[in-house]
Amino acid sequence: MAELSFDRLHQFFCKIPSVQEAFIDSYGSDGKQAWWFKFQINIEHPLAWQTVQELGHVLNYISKNERLPTQFLPVSPPPYMNGEAKQFLAWVIQCNHADFSPDVVCDWLEARLPKPVDDESQWKIKTDLHELDHISNKDLDELVPPNPQ
Numbered sequence: 001m002a003e004l005s006f007d008r009l010h011q012f013f014c015k016i017p018s019v020q021e022a023f024i025d026s027y028g029s030d031g032k033q034a035w036w037f038k039f040q041i042n043i044e045h046p047l048a049w050q051t052v053q054e055l056g057h058v059l060n061y062i063s064k065n066e067r068l069p070t071q072f073l074p075v076s077p078p079p080y081m082n083g084e085a086k087q088f089l090a091w092v093i094q095c096n097h098a099d100f101s102p103d104v105v106c107d108w109l110e111a112r113l114p115k116p117v118d119d120e121s122q123w124k125i126k127t128d129l130h131e132l133d134h135i136s137n138k139d140l141d142e143l144v145p146p147n148p149q
Contacts, residue, residue, distance in 0.1 A: 004029050009037055009102040012109060015118040018045035025090055033098040037105075038075070040090050047123050052091075054123075058112045059093060059105070069097035070105060 006027045014021040018041050029035035041048050059072035071094045082088045093105065114122035 004035055004101055006037065006102050008106045012106050012117065013037075013039055015116075016051060016113075017118065017120045017123065018042050018047045018051045027102070034094070034096040035102060036095075037093045037102065038090050043086055043089070047120060050123055050125070054113055055091075055093075055109075058108055062108075062112070068105075068108065069100050070095045 010024060010027070013019050013024055019039055020042075023040040023042060025038040025040060027035070027037040041051050045051075055072050059068060059070045062068055071092075073092055073094070074089055075092050076082075076085070076089050079085075079088070095102075095105065110117070116122065
């Protein structure tokens with residue numbers, strides 16, 4: 001296995017509002033094909049759960065028929081020995097696929113997470129369906145293309 005570079009992925013996570021550089025813990029590989037990237041999410045940040053949802057969608061369940069060879073999951077030492085999630089809950093991206101490097105994962109995240117990733121306003125999800133009443137049919141078709149069938 002060629003030497004893995006985590007530079008792009010590290011720099012990308014430095015830009016995510018609820019992560020940033022201070023919350024990136026570590027990363028590495030087994031020297032074969034498995035690698036991991038461990039970080040914390042600032043649970044007091046207003047976009048914390050949005051970050052979990054976005055990463056979980058892309059890394060664990062981008063499509064029910066074609067999933068990426070990655071896992072995004074929480075990890076923690078025993079809570080009774082350490083303390084609150086605020087200090088000890090971490091998140092890991094794992095991959096055990098020789099052709100799916102940290103750079104490839106970064107490509108997927110860059111393409112699917114809010115753009116620009118460091119602009120908090122781009123992370124806001126509109127959930128009020130009544131807003132759709134004020135959108136023209138043309139604009140709605142651009143947001144959600146009509147089914148060609």
